[in-house]
Amino acid sequence: MMQRRLWREASFDLTGKVLRINWLYVLLLCCLAAVGYTALYSAAGGSAEPYAGRHLVRFCIGLTLLVCVALVDIRTIQRLSWVAYAVGVGLLIAVMRMGHIGKGAQRWIEIGGFQLQPSELMKIALVLALASWFHKASWERMGNPLFLIPPIVATLIPVGLILKEPNLGTAVIAAIVGGAVFFGAGVRWWKFLLVALPVPFAAKFAYEHLHDYQRARIDTFLHPESDPLGAGYNILQSKIALGSGGMWGKGYLQGTQGHLDFLPEKQTDFIFTMIGEEFGWVGTAATIGLLSLIVLGGMLIAIRCRNQFGRLVALGISVNFFMYVFVNIAMVMGAIPVGGVPLPLVSHGGSAMLTVMVGFGILMSIHVHRDTEFETNGDDR
Amino acid sequence: MRRETRRTGVFTRRALLLMGGQAAVLGGLVARLYQVQVVEGGRYATLANDNRISARMIAPPRGRILDRFGTPIAGSRINWRALLISERATDVKATLEAFSRIVPLTEYERARIDREIHKRRRFIPVMVREFLSWQDMAAIEVSAPDLPGILVDVGTTRIYPYGEHLAHVVGYVAPPNEGDVANDPLLALPGLRIGRAGMEKYHDLSLRGRPGAVQLEVNAVGRVIRELDRQEGVQGDDVGLSIDAGLQQAVVTLLGDESASAVVMDCHNGEVLAMATNPGFDPTLFNSGVSQAQWAEWTRDRRTPLINKATSGLYAPGSTFKMAVALAGLEAKAITVNDRVDCPGYLDLGDTRFHCWRKGGHGGLDLRGGLKNSCDVYFYEIARRTGIDKVAAMANRLGLGVELDLDLPGQRSGLIPTREWRMAQGKAWNIGDTIVSGIGQGYIQVTPLQLATYTARLASGRQVQPHLTRSLGGVLQPGSLPEDWPALDMPEKALRAVREGMWAVVNEQGGTAPLARLADPKVQLAGKTGSAQVRRVSREMRESGTFDSAKLPWEFRPHALFTAFAPYDAPRYAIAVVIEHGNAGAAAAAPLVRDIMTETLQRDPANRTEPPAAKLAAAQQ
Incomplete structure (x- = not known):
């Protein structure tokens, strides 16, 4: 026992850490980025410019970032979670504030040529903060409703700010990701019901206070035929592109809808339809299979981790990735309102790529330090 | 340790549950995709290959711009045009060739059409030619069978009934460029114009309206099978300005041929009633693109017709700045209203001598006398006692040298120098700089609109901000009531003393601007002259005694300024006029202000009834 503890406490050397990274998982991420490269190459009409080449460069930067974050001690990450x-x-x-000056919705900050979307970073920071809070909780304290008030407030602040941006989709995703951490921490079922009950009323209230363009999205979703040129146009064309792909697809670089510019935003939010048109159902199913492996792999890392902080963070990051995938694919199929959510590592766009890769870096750090014990692990000891 | 195991157990159970849920959802997506792609795939494949839903958008009519009484100052006129829908033309080249035999197309136009066809979606019509005559229209209609893909259409084009008289305020529209279209694909609609300057630019989004659409089912060759749906567009909102178009026209006429600018403002709420800049330009010329020759003519003209001098012309305020110096001195307690300063005709400072404009000097003067005679030495002395930083702070408070909260793009903020500003340039502030700042020369630069705002604030004691928008879509906007504007926070006594000085300038024997006196003795105007030197007057020139700035070449003559408000006992209108190289404020600008004020008081736009629509909307609020 004593010896095992010693082995665990000693922070193993750099080579040891690098070897402990789940390289199989990293390979899955590379496969997904390769899918992105292929689709973007086609979206540009069979050219690496302007999308695919930059996609590759960004992925390589992201990969370096991932490895760097993976080598950071999980305890350091935990200490920094509230700072984040x-x-x-x-x-x-x-x-x-900047949005106020610009008199419109502002979601971006420019830092050194990179556009940064703080709401993306915020989701990861929220997961870290919540996990850090529940990490210190004993089983008894979890039963105390007062103990749940600070993390609820900590969730509502960023969700409210993102809603105000206004960015409805990301706000809902942030709320769900936060809820998943609560769930993993062992909050009782009936407490979730208590929170979920007023949601329909809140939704009605929110709908009345939505921005016109957001309301238009929901209206178009409910009655797509009412606006065949606006948001409805995107969904209709996207469905036509997917549907015309059939079982086997039209063949690489042979998609007509995408290349004839019928598909809007084909290199960003609607990249999945490019895959659907050119590779058919086989292509989309395989892509979803790959995405599933990444989501479920992340969950397995969570289960295998031996400290509560790591478990909860891994869960939150995996759920976040899952939400991206679900919202994007459901959106292009017209199953939920159009929401400006990219398909991570496939869509063109630097900001989402970097935040997603930092998230996976933390996931890898959890995997590397899965047996690490914290000095104070709540009052369980 | 048991508890830890329990926590782990709960986590593992719940994580597995979540994994199950995620797998189910993702599986559901795959199943749904099977439905869309494989089961219903055939239907969509037909849609994609044989039949297409082709959508054509209809550009909405642009909203009008109205003056304060509802007179249109920017509206729309019918415009016949020929469009080409490339997906309907079997051979675009042949169609254009045939079209060219009816209405000749230039090489340049051909290139533009080619470019647009390649840029845009194939079902979006491309403009071939607009502003067609009736004869051309008829000819095109008759030969329609030879012109597959060509479509004749009635659109609208922008007209400006007041033309160059209001050009700088209303601005103009122009065809959107490629960058605009990339940001908003709706701008690709043929005939859609985008506001490029003035109110057209500031309110562009409100004016633009919402496009309508027709949805057509077409077959592979582009023949329309049926019309599925039609939605008319929504016209853009009307924008109501505070401008009185009649007064504006009168003011421009009064400015004559001078390169000049005049602003008439309501003292109590900052509404701009007239903002005239001479010379103007014809804003409709931008509608279809300005010719090279026209552009060259505008840019060659040294009277700068394209620049709105009222908001972006920078001038030294000259003696019109003296009220700000006086108020700064009073506030800093560097002087009282009754303190006297002796003017021997010059002020010696070290080995530099600063001259008064009157060679023999004015003798002892109090504040009222200083303003009335526009005595330079009096204000050199006050500026010296008060210090530049306090003078600058006061000027900024009164609206000089700061960016105003104006709803017109392109204003410049001017400059009131401070020690800090000079230091930032890496130079030290000299006391001499303070002295010349006391009479509004040196580094100081202001715009005519700032002068009018300054005068309005002096007259009303409120921090009014100039603005032009009165109503949007028939709804009266905030800012039209005096109560909307906070008080200046300055003792009434000081303001009264300054106003009295301005009154004496015009109405008292020996004042510097007797020419500004109004004909009606019951209504009195209070004002202040100013002359802004463009070139330094050297000592030799001054001492030779034969110096006469009127004999200088035009571009070296000083600018003439005059700023005024009336009626003196119940201020309502503030006017500022700058005549470029007009030589002397008293001789050139003062009579002009008198005539503009007479015109304004006769029309009295601020007290006439508002347009019923605006009033109704205000009542509903």
């Missing part, structure tokens, strides 16, 4: 949270909230407020 504070920075995230600060950036959200900063972006709101």
Whole structure:
């Protein structure tokens, strides 16, 4: 027992850490990025410019970032989680201020040529902060409703700020990701019901206070035929592209809808339809299979981790990735309102790529330090 | 340790549950995709290959711009045009060739059409030619069978009934460029114009409206099978301005041929009633693109017709700045209203001598006398006692040298120098700089609109901001009531003293601007002259005694300024006029202000009834 503890406490050397990274998982990420490269190459009409080449460069930067983050001690990450949270909230407020000057929705901050979307960073920071809170909780304290108030407030602040941006889709995803951490921490079922009950009323209230363009999206979703040129146009064309792909697809670089510019935003939010048109159902099913492996692999890392902090963070990051995938694919199929959510590592766009890769870096750090014990592991000891 | 195991157990159970849920959802997506792609795939494949839903958008009519009484100052006129829908033409080249035999197309136009066809979606019509005559229209209609893909259409084009008289305020529209279209694909609609300057630019989104659409089912060759749906567009909102178009026209006429600018403002709420800049330009020329020759003519003209001098012309305020110096001195307690300063005709400072404009000097003067005679030495002395930083702070408070909260793009903020500003340039502030700032020369630069705002604030004691928008879509906007504007926070006594000085300038024997006196003795105007030197007057020139700035070449003559408000006992209108190289404020600008004020008081736009629509909307609020 004593010896095992010693082995665990000693922070193993760099080579040891690198070897402990789940390289199989990294390979899955590379496969997904390769799918992205292929689709973007086709979206540009059979050219690496302007999308695919840059996609590759960004992925390589992201991969380096992933390895660097993976080598950071999980305890350091835990200590910094509230700092990350504070920075995230600060950036959200900063972006709101700048939006005021611009008199419109502002979601981006420019830092050194990179566009940064603070709401993306915020989701990871929120997961870290919540996990850090529940990490210190004993089983008894979890039963105390008062103990749940601070993390609920900590979730509502960023969700509210993102809603104000206004970015409905990301706000809902952030709320669900936060809820998943609560769920993993062992909050009782009936407490979730208590929170979920007023949601329909809140939704009605929110609908009345939505921005016109957001309301238009929901209206178009409910009655797609009412606006065949606006948002409805995107969904209709996207469905035509997917449907015309059939079982085997039209063949690589042979998609007509995408290349004839019928498909809007084909290199970003609607990249999945490019895959659907050119590779058919086989292509889309295989892509979803790959995405599933990444989601479920992340969950397995969570289960295998031996400390509560790591478990909860891994869960949150996996659920976040899952939400991206679900919202994007459901959106292009017209199953939920169009929401400006990219398909991570496939869609063209630097900001989402970097935040997603940092998230996977933390996931890898959890995997590397899965047996690490914290000095104070709540009052369980 | 048991508890830890329990926590782990709960986590593992719940994580597995989540994994199950995720797998189910993802599986559901795959199943749904099977439905869309394989089961219903055939139907969509037909849609993609044989039949297409082709959608054509209809550009909405642009909203109008109205003056304060509802007179249109920017509206729309019918415009016949020929469009080409490339997916309907079997051979675009042949169609254009045939079209060219009816209405000749230039090489340049051909290139533009080719470019647009390649850029845009194939079902979006491309403009071939607009502003067609009736004869051309008829000819095109008759030969329609030879012109597959060509479509004749009635659109609208922008007209400006007041033309160059209001050009700088209303601005103009122009065809959108490629960058605009990339940001908003709706701008690709043929005939859609985008506001490029003035109110057309500032309110562009409100004016633009919402496009309508027809949805057509077409077969592979592009023949329309049926019309599925039609939605008319929504016209853009009307924008109501505070401008009185009649007064504006009168003011421009009064400015004559001078290169000049005049602003008439309501003292109590900052509404701009007239903003005239001479010379103007014809804004409709931008509608279809300005010719090279026209552009060259505009840019060659040294009277800068394209620049809105009222908001972006920068001038030294000259003696019109003296009220700000006086108020700064009073506030800093560097002087009282009754303190007297002796003017021997010059002020010696070290080995530099600063001259008064009157060679023999004015003798002892109090504040009222200083303003009335526009005595330079009096204000050199006050500026010296008060210090530049306090003078600058006061000027900024009164609206000089700061960016105003104006709803017109392109204003410049001017400059009131401070020690800090000079230091930032890496130079030290000299006391001499303070002295010349006391009479509004040196580094100081202001715009005519700032002068009018400054005068309005002096007259009303409120921090009014100039603005032009009165109503949007028939709804009266905030800012049209005096109560919307906070008080200046300055003792009434000081303001009264300054106003009295301005009154004496015009109405008292020996004042510097007797020419500004109004004909009606019951209504009195208070004002202040100013002359802004463009070139330094050297000592030799001054001492030779034969110096006469009127004999200088035009571009070296000083600018003439005059700023005024009336009626003196119940201020309502503030006017500022700058005549470029007009030589002397008292001789050139003062009579002009008198005539503009007479015109304004006769029309009294601020007290006439508002347009019923705006009033109704205000009542509903």
